[in-house]
Amino acid sequence: MTAKLQPNWPPLVTAFNLTGEFVSAAPYGSGHINDTFALTMAVDGESVRYIYQRINEHVFKDIPALMDNIARVTAHIPGGLTLIPCVDGLPFARDADNAYWRCYVFIEKASTHDIVEHAGQARAAAFSFGEFQERLVDLPGPRLNETILNFHHTRSRFNTLQDAIAADTHQRVSEIGDDVEFALSREAMVDRLIDRTARGEIPERITHNDTKINNVMINDATGEGEAVIDLDTVMPGLVLYDFGDMVRTATNAAAEDETDLSKVEARMEIFDALAEGYLAAARKFLDPAEIEELEFSGRLITFEIGLRFLTDHLQGDVYFKTHRSNHNLERARCQFALVRNLEANSETMRGIITDRLK
Numbered sequence: 001m002t003a004k005l006q007p008n009w010p011p012l013v014t015a016f017n018l019t020g021e022f023v024s025a026a027p028y029g030s031g032h033i034n035d036t037f038a039l040t041m042a043v044d045g046e047s048v049r050y051i052y053q054r055i056n057e058h059v060f061k062d063i064p065a066l067m068d069n070i071a072r073v074t075a076h077i078p079g080g081l082t083l084i085p086c087v088d089g090l091p092f093a094r095d096a097d098n099a100y101w102r103c104y105v106f107i108e109k110a111s112t113h114d115i116v117e118h119a120g121q122a123r124a125a126a127f128s129f130g131e132f133q134e135r136l137v138d139l140p141g142p143r144l145n146e147t148i149l150n151f152h153h154t155r156s157r158f159n160t161l162q163d164a165i166a167a168d169t170h171q172r173v174s175e176i177g178d179d180v181e182f183a184l185s186r187e188a189m190v191d192r193l194i195d196r197t198a199r200g201e202i203p204e205r206i207t208h209n210d211t212k213i214n215n216v217m218i219n220d221a222t223g224e225g226e227a228v229i230d231l232d233t234v235m236p237g238l239v240l241y242d243f244g245d246m247v248r249t250a251t252n253a254a255a256e257d258e259t260d261l262s263k264v265e266a267r268m269e270i271f272d273a274l275a276e277g278y279l280a281a282a283r284k285f286l287d288p289a290e291i292e293e294l295e296f297s298g299r300l301i302t303f304e305i306g307l308r309f310l311t312d313h314l315q316g317d318v319y320f321k322t323h324r325s326n327h328n329l330e331r332a333r334c335q336f337a338l339v340r341n342l343e344a345n346s347e348t349m350r351g352i353i354t355d356r357l358k
Contacts (some may be wrong), residue, residue, distance in 0.1 A: 007037070009098065012052065015093035016084050016103045019043055021312055025052065028215075032112065032321075033059055033232070038106060049106035050084065055074030055092070055100050055141040057233050060232060063100045065145035067091040070102075070231045072144070073206070074111060077135050111224040116250045120223055123277035124272045125216040126246055129208060130281030133239055135283050136206040140300040144206060144235050147299060151233065153243045154190040154300060157307045163218050164314040172314055176329060183310060188299055193240055203291045207237035209247045237260065239282065239290055240297035246274050247298030254348075257331045264337040266298075271349055275356045291357070292333075295349040299342045315345030 006025075014023045020043035025151045028038035029053065035054040041046050043349045060066050074083045081203040082105040086093050093101045116122050152158045165173055165180060173180060196202045208215070216329050217226040254263040275294070278336035282289070317328055342349070 007052075008055070011041075012093065012095060012101060013039070013041075015086050015101070016050075017087050018050065018084065018103070020048060020232050023047065024027065029112075039103075049108070051106050053102050053104075053105040053269060054095075055102060055232075057100060060147055062145065062147070063092065064230060066147045067100075067102065069144045069147065069234055072139065073136065073231060073234055076139050077132070080132075080325045081105075081229055081231065105219050106254075106310050107227055107229075109221065110219050112214040112217060112229075114214050115268060116213050119269055119273035121213060121218065122246075122273040124218055124223060124225045125211075125213045125250070125278030126243075126274040127281045128216045128228050128277075129211050129242055129246065130278040131225075132208060132228040133205060133242065134282055134285050139206060146235050147233055148235075151235075152237060153194070153300070154304050154307075155194055157304050157311070158187060158190045161307050161311045161314075164311045168314065170314065176310075176313075179310060179329070179332060179336065182301075183307060186303060186339075192296065193238060193300065196289060197238065202238060202240070202293070203287060204236050205239050206234065207239055207242045208246075209233035209235065209237055209241060211242045212249045220355055226258070235246065240293050241301060243274075243278055243294055244297030244299075244301030246278070247271060247342070248302040248335075248338065249307070250274060251298070252334075254334065256334060257327060258334050260329050261333060261337040264334055266338060266341045266345055268345060268348055268352070271298075271345075272356075275349075277350050279353070279356050294353050295346055297345070298349070300341055302335050302338050304341060306332045306339065306352075309335060 009025055011208040018041060019040040023040040023042050025037045025039040027036065029036045033056045037052045039050045040050050041050065053064050057063060071083055074081050083091055084103040084105065085091055091102065095101060095149060113121060147352060161183060193202060197204065208228060210230060215230045216228055218224065219226045251266040255268050307319065309328045313326070313332060315330040320328055322328055
C-alpha cells in the first residue's frame with residue numbers, strides 16, 4: 001500500500017468504542033503491508049495508547065472475511081491481542097475514502113525484534129506460536145475464511161515456476177540453468193505434506209502462516225512472549241507450515257538476500273531453541289505424523305519461498321519489491337543454499353526433536 005496523507009482522525013476516533021479525548025497519532029512500526037499508527041487518548045488524566053491500522057485492500061481482497069477471522073480468534077484467546085469494536089459492533093470501520101480500519105489495544109512494556117539475537121528469543125517466540133495454535137484447537141466452527149488462497153500450497157508454487165520457465169518472458173532461463181535444475185530436481189518434496197493431508201494422516205488446523213519472530217511481542221522485562229500479532233493470515237492450514245517458517249526465518253545466520261552463500265547456515269543451537277519452545281507448548285495436541293514431519297517442514301518452506309523468488313525473477317520481478325538487478329535471483333539462491341544446509345543437517349535436527357520429546 002502506498003503511504004497516504006495523515007488520516008482525518010476525529011471521525012476515526014469516534015467510530016471505535018473508545019473513551020477519553022484524542023491527544024495525538026503518529027506512524028508506528030516497520031510493517032510493509034498495512035499503514036500502522038500509534039494513537040494516544042487521555043483517559044482520567046492518564047495516557048492510553050491504541051494501534052490503528054489501515055488494512056491493505058490490494059493484498060487482502062475480502063477484508064470483512066479477514067476481520068471476521070480476527071474477531072473470532074482474539075475473542076477466543078483473551079489476554080493476547082485485544083481488538084476494539086466499532087460503536088456499531090463491527091470489527092472494522094471505513095473512512096471517507098472507503099478504506100478499512102481496525103483498532104487494537106497497544107501492548108505496553110513489550111517489543112518486537114526483526115532478527116533473532118539469541119536462543120532465548122527463538123525459544124520464547126516458538127513457545128508463543130505453539131501456544132497460539134494450541135489455544136485455537138477448540139475454536140468453534142464454522143471454518144475460518146482463507147484470506148489468501150493457496151498461500152502455502154507447494155504444488156501450486158512449483159507449477160507456477162514451471163510455467164514461468166516455459167514462458168521465459170524475460171529471456172532469463174538460459175542464464176540460471178543451475179538454479180532451475182536445483183528447483184526442478186526436488187519436485188518430490190512439494191507433494192509430501194499435501195499427500196499426507198489428503199490421506200488424512202495430517203490434520204488441517206488453525207495456523208498463523210507468518211511466523212517470523214517480529215510477529216511476537218516479547219516482554220521487555222522477562223523476555224517471554226507476550227502476544228502473537230499480525231493475524232491477517234490466520235486461517236486453516238498445517239502446523240508444519242508455521243514451524244517450517246520459524247526454521248527458515250530464525251535459524252539462518254545470513255540475511256535473506258546474502259550474496260556470499262558461504263555465510264548461509266542453519267544454526268543448530270537456534271533450531272534446538274525453536275524445537276524446545278514449540279514442543280513445550282504444542283506437543284500436547286500434535287499428532288504423531290505432525291511431529292514426524294517437523295524436521296522436513298523447515299526444508300519444505302525454505303524451498304517454497306525459494307521457488308517464489310525464482311519465479312518472480314523469471315516473470316520480471318512483478319511481486320516482491322527489489323532494490324537492485326537480480327535481487328530476486330539472489331534471494332532464491334540464498335534460500336536454496338539454506339535448503340542444502342538443512343538437508344545436510346537433517347539427521348541432527350531429527351535427533352534434536354527426539355531429545356526435546358523426552
